[in-house]
Amino acid sequence: xxxxxxxxxxxxxxxxxxxxxxxxxxxxxxxxxxxxxxxxxxxxxxxxxxxxxxxxxxxxxxxxxxxxxxxxxxxxxxxxxxxxxxxxxxxxxxxxxxxxxxxxxxxxxxxxxxxxxxxxxxxxxxxxxxxxxxxxxxxxxxxxxxxxxxxxxxxxxxxxxxxxxxxxxxxxxxxxxxxxxxxxxxxxxxxxxxxxxxxxxxxxxxxxxxxxxxxxxxxxxxxxxxxxxxxxxxxxxxxxxxxxxxxxxxxxxxxxxxxxxx
Amino acid sequence: xxxxxxxxxxxxxxxxxxxxxxxxxxxxxxxxxxxxxxxxxxxxxxxxxxxxxxxxxxxxxxxxxxxxxxxxxxxxxxxxxxxxxxxxxxxxxxxxxxxxxxxxxxxxxxxxxxxxxxxxxxxxxxxxxxxxxxxxxxxxxxxxxxxxxxxxxxxxxxxxxxxxxxxxxxxxxxxxxxxxxxxxxxxxxxxxxxxxxxxxxxxxxxxxxxxxxxxxxxxxxxxxxxxxxxxxxxxxxxxxxxxxxxxxxxxxxxxxxxxxxxxxxxxxxxxxxxxxxxxxxxxxxxxxxxxxxxxxxxxxxxxxxxxxxxxxxxxxxxxxxx
Ligand SMILES: Cc1cc2nc3c(=O)[nH]c(=O)nc-3n(C[C@H](O)[C@H](O)[C@H](O)COP(=O)(O)OP(=O)(O)OC[C@H]3O[C@@H](n4cnc5c(N)ncnc54)[C@H](O)[C@@H]3O)c2cc1C
Ligand SMILES: Nc1ncnc2c1ncn2[C@@H]1O[C@H](COP(=O)(O)O)[C@@H](O)[C@H]1O
Numbered sequence: 001x002x003x004x005x006x007x008x009x010x011x012x013x014x015x016x017x018x019x020x021x022x023x024x025x026x027x028x029x030x031x032x033x034x035x036x037x038x039x040x041x042x043x044x045x046x047x048x049x050x051x052x053x054x055x056x057x058x059x060x061x062x063x064x065x066x067x068x069x070x071x072x073x074x075x076x077x078x079x080x081x082x083x084x085x086x087x088x089x090x091x092x093x094x095x096x097x098x099x100x101x102x103x104x105x106x107x108x109x110x111x112x113x114x115x116x117x118x119x120x121x122x123x124x125x126x127x128x129x130x131x132x133x134x135x136x137x138x139x140x141x142x143x144x145x146x147x148x149x150x151x152x153x154x155x156x157x158x159x160x161x162x163x164x165x166x167x168x169x170x171x172x173x174x175x176x177x178x179x180x181x182x183x184x185x186x187x188x189x190x191x192x193x194x195x196x197x198x199x200x201x202x203x204x205x206x207x208x209x210x211x212x213x214x215x216x217x218x219x220x221x222x223x224x225x226x227x228x229x230x231x232x233x234x235x236x237x238x239x240x241x242x243x244x245x246x247x248x249x250x251x252x253x254x255x256x257x258x259x260x261x262x
Numbered sequence: 263x264x265x266x267x268x269x270x271x272x273x274x275x276x277x278x279x280x281x282x283x284x285x286x287x288x289x290x291x292x293x294x295x296x297x298x299x300x301x302x303x304x305x306x307x308x309x310x311x312x313x314x315x316x317x318x319x320x321x322x323x324x325x326x327x328x329x330x331x332x333x334x335x336x337x338x339x340x341x342x343x344x345x346x347x348x349x350x351x352x353x354x355x356x357x358x359x360x361x362x363x364x365x366x367x368x369x370x371x372x373x374x375x376x377x378x379x380x381x382x383x384x385x386x387x388x389x390x391x392x393x394x395x396x397x398x399x400x401x402x403x404x405x406x407x408x409x410x411x412x413x414x415x416x417x418x419x420x421x422x423x424x425x426x427x428x429x430x431x432x433x434x435x436x437x438x439x440x441x442x443x444x445x446x447x448x449x450x451x452x453x454x455x456x457x458x459x460x461x462x463x464x465x466x467x468x469x470x471x472x473x474x475x476x477x478x479x480x481x482x483x484x485x486x487x488x489x490x491x492x493x494x495x496x497x498x499x500x501x502x503x504x505x506x507x508x509x510x511x512x513x514x515x516x517x518x519x520x521x522x523x524x525x526x527x528x529x530x531x532x533x534x535x536x537x538x539x540x541x542x543x544x545x546x547x548x549x550x551x552x553x554x555x556x557x558x559x560x561x562x563x564x565x566x567x568x569x570x571x572x573x574x575x576x577x578x579x580x581x582x583x584x
Contacts, residue, residue, distance in 0.1 A: 097375075098368075098375060098377075099374050099375065102369065127377075129516075130365035130368065130415065131365070132365070133332060133361065133369075134365045134369040134375075136366070136444070137336070137365065137368075137444060138369050140443055141443060141444065142333070142445065142447040143444075144330070146358050148509065161358075162509045162510075163510075164275075164510065165455065165456050165510055166452070166455035166456065167455070168452050169449070169450050169452075169453070171447070171448055173443070173446050181503075181516070183499075183502065183503025183504070223374065224373075224408035225376060225404055225406050227402055227404050228405055229402075230395075230401070230402045233394065233398055233399055236546075237562075238559070239546075239561050239564060240562070241553075241561070241565075242566070244566060244568070244572055246571070246575075248549075248565045248567050248572050249575040249576035249579050251563070251565070252563065252565065252572075252576055253576070255545075255547065255563050256491075256524065259523065259524060259545055261466065261491070261523055261524055262580065262583065
């Protein structure tokens with residue numbers, strides 16, 4: 001293959017290091033502040049860049065759906081080396097579920113005519129882990145999830161897919177959707193040059209109307225699920241904490257004896 | 263009964279049904295008058311097992327050959343639903359194949375999915391789900407607001423399997439429509455990376471190691487301890503990502519859910535995504551050199567100490583006993 005057009009889905013999320021809060025009126029995650037690139041997707045971006053190289057030429061186009069025309073996370077990924085971004089942002093998209101988001105992303109991705117679509121196995125804040133497969137079905141593409149190693153060539157991708165007991169080698173023709181796990185590659189740090197270059201890279205900003213999606217099929221109206229309540233879970237009884245003074249192992253042995261497991 | 267029919271999509275564990283199938287069938291029986299299993303491969307050999315837990319039927323979508331379960335199972339179910347044979351709900355395991363099946367089915371029948379479900383109950387004739395959020399500190403309840411069939415992706419070990427004493431389930435084969443490109447991925451080789459000893463998600467004792475072990479070689483301490491206790495060795499994602507141990511060792515949100523009698527966490531901080539996979543262990547021992555590590559908030563016995571000092575002595579003490 002000569003030119004490889006890779007689309008990488010990137011989610012922009014509230015900083016996971018900041019304490020998370022649910023909006024008490026909607027029970028959705030509060031997304032007030034600045035959003036950042038989900039670290040899970042930085043692996044996809046790196047993988048996309050490497051695969052384009054491996055194919056002997058190609059480009060990475062980022063696709064993201066985010067509120068308030070957020071581009072901070074996209075800029076991070078552009079600084080890593082992605083060529084351009086498509087951002088879908090529209091007030092009607094608040095409260096979207098995974099299927100609604102997949103419909104939006106599918107419409108945006110069709111415009112990019114990808115050879116390969118890369119997403120993370122699951123996002124850090126939503127972790128439904130179903131969106132990329134919904135996307136594949138909507139696009140009519142094959143998909144391989146939980147991918148930990150990828151090579152491309154001859155219009156095909158060859159991957160190692162995590163399984164319950166080990167891994168499978170799976171092959172799929174292109175175009176296809178793959179989801180990568182963390183640790184699959186080492187995401188590069190954006191260089192100063194990369195950060196400067198990112199400022200000039202095109203970010204195509206689209207609304208739901210631009211994508212021609214039927215009203216009510218996406219956003220809160222399309223979500224068709226609701227949170228009923230949120231309650232504190234039964235907490236475990238606080239246990240005993242000891243500081244090792246060289247004899248902690250005897251306490252562990254005594255505890256295991258008490259539990260009658262040794 | 264709140265519902266008429268629930269389909270339970272059953273993963274395979276070799277020739278048998280995976281344990282999650284029996285967990286889900288047991289729960290589904292409580293919620294619906296008819297429970298039917300949907301699986302792939304041979305149905306006849308699992309009809310007795312499925313029936314014993316209360317399933318009335320086992321529908322197979324046939325031999326997968328080199329294909330992946332996701333597109334095949336989803337297309338077969340969607341075809342049944344389109345033909346008027348629709349259940350009220352579809353239960354799917356939160357497994358590798360389960361997520362594929364749920365995602366594809368959702369897009370095919372245009373119905374939403376609730377994932378990471380750890381509990382289901384009937385309220386006013388409809389199903390309400392439970393989800394453990396913030397590492398299990400809070401429970402979120404949710405429900406679908408539109409007509410079914412709703413798709414529920416359920417975490418392993420959410421329900422205790424119980425036999426119902428039923429006879430063998432009726433067996434039939436469901437047609438799989440042409441998958442087009444969606445079925446084009448094929449498995450060309452399978453690699454097993456499990457170790458000897460009890461399986462991680464079935465062992466009575468699990469010893470897991472994390473980044474606090476410092477380096478890959480130190481994981482041997484975890485393996486030695488697990489072996490002495492006749493348990494299984496597990497890991498946090500940090501050391502799986504680092505390549506110290508295979509993925510099949512991972513405990514947590516994206517890995518295995520374990521519920522052993524004793525869980526020993528060594529050099530693991532206790533990130534929410536780790537806790538969600540081991541928090542229901544009956545007894546938890548944590549060894550961590552940082553007194554502030556979140557793992558101590560759920561430990562029954564917490565040892566503030568260096569794994570490299572505590573583990574060798576513990577291993578030695580246990581060796582003395584045998
Ligand atoms: C979408 C998503 C899914 C995830 N899924 C999972 C999952 O399934 N499972 C999972 O485990 N994680 C998962 N994670 C990752 C998780 O957030 C944490 O990054 C990971 O669990 C941390 O692993 P750790 O505790 O080994 O490492 P760290 O958090 O780095 O903790 C190391 C600990 O070791 C202690 N320590 C250091 N030296 C010593 C010593 N000599 N002796 C004793 N203690 C020492 C430190 O005090 C520290 O508490 C997921 C993350 C995301 C975003
Ligand atoms: N709003 C979004 N914009 C772009 N990609 C997304 C979005 N939501 C989810 N994804 C992609 O789908 C993956 C799985 O998301 P989730 O279904 O939330 O676990 C994420 O890691 C992203 O790669």
